[in-house]
Amino acid sequence: MSDPETRGIGYRRPGLLVATLSVVALTVAVLQTGVVPVLGVMARQLHASPVDVSWAVTANLLAAAASTPLIGRLADLYSKKRVLLAVLAVVLGGSLLAALTSSLPLLIAARVLQGASYALYPIGVSILREELPADRLMRAMAVLSGSLGFGGGMGLVVTGLLMRGDAGYHRVFWLTTAFTVMVIVAVLLVLPTRPRSSEGTVDWAGAAGLALGLSAMLLAITQGHSWGWVSARTIGSFAAGVAVLSVWWWWERRCRQPLVSTTMLSRRPILLTNLATVLVGTGLYFAFLGLTDFVEAPAGSGYGFGATVLGASVVFLLPGALAGFVTAVISGRYIDRYGARTVLMVGAATGVIGFVLLATWHDQPWQVVAAGVLANAYISLAYGALPALVVREVEADETGVATSMNAIARTIGSSIAAAIVAVLLGRSQHGHTPESSFIIIFALGAITAGGAMLLIAVTRPRLRPLASIDDVSQSRAMNHEWG
Numbered sequence: 001m002s003d004p005e006t007r008g009i010g011y012r013r014p015g016l017l018v019a020t021l022s023v024v025a026l027t028v029a030v031l032q033t034g035v036v037p038v039l040g041v042m043a044r045q046l047h048a049s050p051v052d053v054s055w056a057v058t059a060n061l062l063a064a065a066a067s068t069p070l071i072g073r074l075a076d077l078y079s080k081k082r083v084l085l086a087v088l089a090v091v092l093g094g095s096l097l098a099a100l101t102s103s104l105p106l107l108i109a110a111r112v113l114q115g116a117s118y119a120l121y122p123i124g125v126s127i128l129r130e131e132l133p134a135d136r137l138m139r140a141m142a143v144l145s146g147s148l149g150f151g152g153g154m155g156l157v158v159t160g161l162l163m164r165g166d167a168g169y170h171r172v173f174w175l176t177t178a179f180t181v182m183v184i185v186a187v188l189l190v191l192p193t194r195p196r197s198s199e200g201t202v203d204w205a206g207a208a209g210l211a212l213g214l215s216a217m218l219l220a221i222t223q224g225h226s227w228g229w230v231s232a233r234t235i236g237s238f239a240a241g242v243a244v245l246s247v248w249w250w251w252e253r254r255c256r257q258p259l260v261s262t263t264m265l266s267r268r269p270i271l272l273t274n275l276a277t278v279l280v281g282t283g284l285y286f287a288f289l290g291l292t293d294f295v296e297a298p299a300g301s302g303y304g305f306g307a308t309v310l311g312a313s314v315v316f317l318l319p320g321a322l323a324g325f326v327t328a329v330i331s332g333r334y335i336d337r338y339g340a341r342t343v344l345m346v347g348a349a350t351g352v353i354g355f356v357l358l359a360t361w362h363d364q365p366w367q368v369v370a371a372g373v374l375a376n377a378y379i380s381l382a383y384g385a386l387p388a389l390v391v392r393e394v395e396a397d398e399t400g401v402a403t404s405m406n407a408i409a410r411t412i413g414s415s416i417a418a419a420i421v422a423v424l425l426g427r428s429q430h431g432h433t434p435e436s437s438f439i440i441i442f443a444l445g446a447i448t449a450g451g452a453m454l455l456i457a458v459t460r461p462r463l464r465p466l467a468s469i470d471d472v473s474q475s476r477a478m479n480h481e482w483g
Helices: 014-033 036-045 055-077 080-100 104-131 134-162 170-190 204-227 232-254 262-266 268-296 309-338 340-360 365-393 396-425 435-457 471-482
Strands: none
Touching (some): 014 104, 014 134, 036 134, 055 104, 055 396, 080 104, 104 134, 104 365, 134 170, 134 268, 204 232, 262 268, 262 396, 268 435, 309 365, 365 435
16 A cells, blocks of 8 residues: 555645646547548548558548557556656657658558557546545546547547648648647656556556557457458458457456456456447547538538538538537536436436437537537547446546546447448449438447446446545645645
């Protein structure tokens, strides 16, 4: 048990801490969504095919799946601030390389480095749990989660502003370079440095097996549309991933200090929460990708509004992103009062309504904006509640790796949704995507939201208070600082 003085009790600026970590979370979201609108520009300026350029997204996802659990474990074992700074340094190197290169292989390598950014959010949650008392943690996590959702929308808006005219795609990466430098400075100035608080080692064999298995499965999901869903490469990649993960599970059950506790993962609340997270991750991309392509469809197609990338971002996506951020910030109070399960179920019900409206009521711009606000509220409420459900179920020294696995579940869901959207939008009728494809996308959003609500409804969470090391003394001291 560590001395309370070595933990977050002496930290006098909890509000500034939450604000700084929220900016860190923005980095994840901007890097995730900011590149998607410029893939066509990359293909044109690099003289490459769209399939080749799509690896800028695929490689990023594979790197995230491979590195996030390991980085989460390192954050559990060592100084979280130092691990966070190391990740930001890798991300900065990737952003700078992408900003300077005009080579597609080097650009893909840069996106691999940027994939480490997915671990920033789990590390942020771990820092909050270390620095804040239990009665403040849920609200702080809600703000952090709201920043993650808000940053996704803002990434699209900022990209739209940067790409006006015949601008080069390098502008996007110069922006991420400058932003990452700013985040590093903020972390250095604000975050406290704490000594190692947990004992243990890193299961490198388990880390390698998990990375290889997840990467193989994600590769099949992300490339299945290009390779063919029944092609030997797709089936072989997916089968290899399943086989490796099976061996990995066997190893982790017998390892003295596993990377991830299989007992923790198989516990009913954690298992169902992670499955619900997969569904929420699909909802995010059904909303973002489906809505963006729908409003950008030419008016002559019989639907859509012929919006530009900038118009789609500012008029149709930004209101939802803003509403989602406000919803997430407010939701912390309701999570404290009613519990994360209740908030998530209400949010999922809101998502069902939003997606149903998008599928059936989309003739006017205001209708799409209103439905998009409901869908974004669902995503933001879920983003705040899901990590809260995970954190309450695990011990303090498991927070980083547990929330990392939850983040990977969200990534898997997003990848599945992106693959489904690619198939549906690839359908052609009279030279354009039929309206029925978008109706199916939004209907799937409603179905997955309903599925997430059902999974959370049947969980059986622990009926114990959220505890941490020396929680009582920490809470008293921090309550004095917060007034």
